[in-house]
Each structure stands twice: as C-alpha cells, then as structure tokens.
Amino acid sequence: MSTRDNNLSQTKSFREASSPPLLLKEELTAAQFLVDVRRWAVELGFSQLGVSDTDLSNYEPAFQRWLDNDHHGEMNYMAKHGTKRSRPAELEPGTIRVISVRMDYFPPEAESIQRVLGEKNLGLISRYATGRDYHKIIRKRLQKLVDRMRAEVGEFGYRVFTDSAPVLEKPLAEKAGLGWMGKHTNVINRSAGSWFFLGEIYTDLPLPINTTVSENHCGSCTACIDICPTQAIIAPYELDARRCISYLTIELKTAIPVEFRKAIGNHIYGCDDCQLVCPWNRFAKASDERDFAVRHGLDAPQLLDLFAWSETEFLKKMEGSPIRRIGHSQWLRNIAVALGNAPTSEKIINALTSRRPDANKMLQEHIDWALDSLTKQP
Numbered sequence: 529m530s531t532r533d534n535n536l537s538q539t540k541s542f543r544e545a546s547s548p549p550l551l552l553k554e555e556l557t558a559a560q561f562l563v564d565v566r567r568w569a570v571e572l573g574f575s576q577l578g579v580s581d582t583d584l585s586n587y588e589p590a591f592q593r594w595l596d597n598d599h600h601g602e603m604n605y606m607a608k609h610g611t612k613r614s615r616p617a618e619l620e621p622g623t624i625r626v627i628s629v630r631m632d633y634f635p636p637e638a639e640s641i642q643r644v645l646g647e648k649n650l651g652l653i654s655r656y657a658t659g660r661d662y663h664k665i666i667r668k669r670l671q672k673l674v675d676r677m678r679a680e681v682g683e684f685g686y687r688v689f690t691d692s693a694p695v696l697e698k699p700l701a702e703k704a705g706l707g708w709m710g711k712h713t714n715v716i717n718r719s720a721g722s723w724f725f726l727g728e729i730y731t732d733l734p735l736p737i738n739t740t741v742s743e744n745h746c747g748s749c750t751a752c753i754d755i756c757p758t759q760a761i762i763a764p765y766e767l768d769a770r771r772c773i774s775y776l777t778i779e780l781k782t783a784i785p786v787e788f789r790k791a792i793g794n795h796i797y798g799c800d801d802c803q804l805v806c807p808w809n810r811f812a813k814a815s816d817e818r819d820f821a822v823r824h825g826l827d828a829p830q831l832l833d834l835f836a837w838s839e840t841e842f843l844k845k846m847e848g849s850p851i852r853r854i855g856h857s858q859w860l861r862n863i864a865v866a867l868g869n870a871p872t873s874e875k876i877i878n879a880l881t882s883r884r885p886d887a888n889k890m891l892q893e894h895i896d897w898a899l900d901s902l903t904k905q906p
C-alpha cells in the first residue's frame with residue numbers, strides 16, 4: 529500500500545465515534561461514510577461505486593484455464609503475476625476491501641459506428657479511444673477520491689488502479705454490484721449498458737461490502753457471439769483473445785495472422801461490434817466528460833488521410849491518446865489491412881506503393897497483402 533498508517537488506527541477512527549451497541553454503531557458509521565464516498569465519487573465524474581471483499585476464488589479457476597489454453601496470446605503480462613491478480617492481498621498486503629468504480633465513456637457527438645462500418649474508405653476506431661487516454665484521467669480522479677476520504681477519516685492504506693496492474697477488474701466490479709459479466713465478457717449494467725471503464729481502490733478500510741450481486745440478464749441472447757467478425761467469443765463468457773480484433777490491432781506487436789485480415793474490415797484500433805449489438809446498450813448513457821470528446825475527427829477518419837501521417841504527425845496528433853501507445857509502425861500496419869479491404873482505387877494503390885520502400889519488414893508484408901487483395905477484387 530502506498531500510504532498506510534495501520535489497520536488498527538483506521539478501525540479506531542470508526543470505534544471512537546461509536547457507543548454501545550458497538551457493532552451496530554460501527555456498521556452504521558461505516559455505512560454512513562460509504563454514502564458520502566458514493567456522493568464524492570459522483571461529484572468526481574464516476575457513474576457508480578461499489579465495495580467488495582477480496583475473495584475471488586469463484587473466478588480464479590476460469591482465469592487459470594484461460595491462461596492454460598493460451599487465450600492470452602502474446603499478452604505475457606497476464607500470466608506474469610501468478611495468483612497476485614486473483615488475490616488482492618497478495619498484490620497489496622493489508623487489503624481487505626476493494627472499491628470499484630465505473631465511468632461512462634461513450635462520446636455523444638461521435639459518428640454512428642454502423643455508418644463507419646459500412647463506409648470502407650473510413651477507419652473505425654473504438655469509441656473508448658477517440659478522445660483522451662482514460663488511464664491518467666481515472667487514476668487522478670481516484671486519487672482525488674482517496675484525498676477526500678482521508679480528509680474525513682485520516683490516513684489509511686490504499687492503492688488506486690485502472691487497467692494497467694494485475695487486477696481482475698471485471699470480477700471485482702461484478703462482486704461490487706456494478707453489473708454482470710455478459711457473454712462477450714464485458715461488464716454490463718442493467719441501466720447503463722457496457723460503455724464504461726472500470727477502476728479500483730484497494731484498501732484496508734473496513735467498509736461494508738455489497739451484498740446484492742447483479743443477476744445475469746443475458747438469457748438466451750447470443751447476439752454478440754453471432755456478430756463477432758472473427759469468432760473470438762468461442763463460448764459464452766469465453767474469449768480467445770488471439771482472435772479478437774481488439775487484441776489483433778492493439779496488443780499484438782507482430783504480424784496480424786492472414787486468416788483474420790479480411791474479417792478485420794475497416795477496424796483500425798480496437799473493436800466495438802459485440803457491444804454495439806448488445807440490447808442492454810440501448811440503456812447506455814453518453815458521457816459528458818470533456819476529456820472523452822472526439823479529437824481530430826477520429827470517429828470517422830479517411831483511411832488515406834491517416835495513412836499519410838508522418839511519424840512526427842502521428843506522435844503530435846496522438847498526444848494524450850491511448851492510440852499513441854501502439855506506435856506509428858503498428859498504426860500503419862492496421863491501416864494497411866483496412867486499405868486492403870477498401871474498394872480498389874488508384875489513390876489507395878499509389879499510397880500503399882509509395883509507403884513501401886521506407887517501411888519495415890512487417891509493414892511491407894502487410895502492404896503487399898493489401899495490394900494483392902486490391903488487385904483480386906472484382
């Protein structure tokens with residue numbers, strides 16, 4: 529834990545305020561404090577907050593099976609930390625509670641995903657990535673929430689996370705009552721859909737835990753499984769990441785396997801298809817977070833415009849964006865595949881051909897595939 533007085537002093541701060549019957553009063557005080565924490569969270573832009581204990585033993589076997597089946601592909605960081613990921617107190621000794629939050633991200637002004645999917649000269653970028661990078665934003669807000677809590681109860685042990693650490697965020701969110709894990713494996717909230725990020729505070733504060741876990745409302749629906757362009761959802765609640773377009777365009781640093789290139793279509797960064805068809809996203813709330821507003825027309829960009837960016841332009845324009853992390857060469861690799869799936873035109877052939885001489889081996893191979901695919905079109 530980054531700051532930790534000690535568990536006793538924290539417990540004491542609840543006890544000091546209490547009078548008999550001790551337990552009831554203590555619970556009440558903690559419950560009242562949680563009401564305030566929820567209010568501060570909303571003031572900081574979070575859509576919801578819930579608390580769970582640290583027992584993820586119900587999820588650990590499925591996670592281990594996923595690793596054993598190599599479904600994580602080249603994401604070695606998923607296997608690296610052993611049981612620390614599924615046992616919060618092994619990652620941060622002293623942790624007894626996890627506060628989970630969610631933050632809606634869907635930018636209301638964004639062009640319709642369906643329209644972009646249908647226009648093959650445009651590139652499709654996941655709606656979580658058309659604005660500023662959420663990692664910094666959520667971490668900073670979680671820190672503010674901790675500061676607010678400390679002002680009320682004094683020092684306590686904590687560590688804040690979003691996405692980047694060995695944390696089983698979805699199971700924790702499910703336990704905290706933020707939603708259920710859908711068949712596509714994302715967490716869905718009954719009244720808010722699934723277009724949200726998750727974040728956590730590991731803590732030694734003895735907060736009351738959520739006791740009403742969301743029911744699973746997927747029922748007999750299989751829309752996400754049926755729509756997936758690469759059949760990555762190999763069974764309900766089971767994703768083979770190696771087939772997922774999100775993995776292929778973002779996490780995979782090497783060549784995109786040829787078998788998936790046609791199916792990738794015009795997705796150039798991530799994929800939203802399984803969430804797009806999910807009926808629960810009819811209830812999704814658009815985000816009013818200015819940081820998630822669309823930048824540089826990334827909701828419906830022309831592939832040729834993006835392919836023309838120099839590395840300097842890419843780095844400049846993608847400053848503060850999660851896309852910057854994949855680097856210029858991988859960005860061009862993804863766009864080359866989408867260009868190979870666009871309607872054949874002289875402009876596209878010229879753009880691909882003129883990039884080729886300065887390209888690295890991996891990009892050259894993708895350009896060659898795209899040129900070949902364009903010449904084979906009727």
Ligand code: B12
Pocket residue numbers: 587588590591594603606654655656690691692693694695696697698699709712713714715716722723724725726727764765766767769772774775779797798799800802
């Ligand atoms: C690795 C990773 C990926 C990988 C693998 C995805 C995956 N499903 O695991 C890739 C690169 C493919 C990916 C893609 C995306 N990701 Co991602 N990703 C993560 C990361 C870092 C870890 C996820 C993880 O632990 N996977 C391990 C596997 C085993 O978990 P799982 O598939 O959920 O499996 C569980 C359940 O299915 C369940 N289970 C298994 N069998 C069964 C059977 C039944 C009957 C039941 C009920 C349950 C069940 O138990 C398993 C163990 O917990 C998290 C951040 C984090 N630290 O948690 C973000 C995270 C999951 N990603 C997120 C997002 C937004 C995405 C994308 C939407 C981005 C995009 N638009 O391109 C896509 C969605 C793709 C999809 N359909 O899942 C969000 C999800 C928010 C939400 N609402 O749920 C997270 C939480 C990041 C964040 N902080 O917001 N991601």
Ligand code: SF4
Pocket residue numbers: 712755756757758759760761767771772773774798799800801802803
């Ligand atoms: S994100 Fe796209 S590729 Fe991945 S599971 Fe969903 S629909 Fe399939």
Ligand code: SF4
Pocket residue numbers: 710711712713716745746747749750751752753802805806807808
């Ligand atoms: S599309 Fe249907 S099956 Fe898939 S997550 Fe949504 S409700 Fe569940």
